[in-house]
Amino acid sequence: MPAPARQTIPGWRLIISDAGRFWALRQTPFRIEAMRAGADPAVDADTFSEVQAAVEQQEEIARQVTS
Numbered sequence: 001m002p003a004p005a006r007q008t009i010p011g012w013r014l015i016i017s018d019a020g021r022f023w024a025l026r027q028t029p030f031r032i033e034a035m036r037a038g039a040d041p042a043v044d045a046d047t048f049s050e051v052q053a054a055v056e057q058q059e060e061i062a063r064q065v066t067s
Helices: 032-036 048-066
Strands: 012-016 022-026 042-045
Touching (some): 022 048, 032 048
Antiparallel strands (some): 022 042
16 A cells, blocks of 8 residues: 555655555665665665654665765
């Protein structure tokens, strides 16, 4: 099930499972260096705020490696 419009994360597709779990899938792949450093293009969490934090962690990994 897609997330409500007010719950969005730019650059990521947000899905809420039938069980109510939040999933975020990056719309464009991370660079290979970021992936090797541990950036994950798919994260999940129990709440929207937790999935936002998980996305930010992945983006920070990518920024550190590619900057």
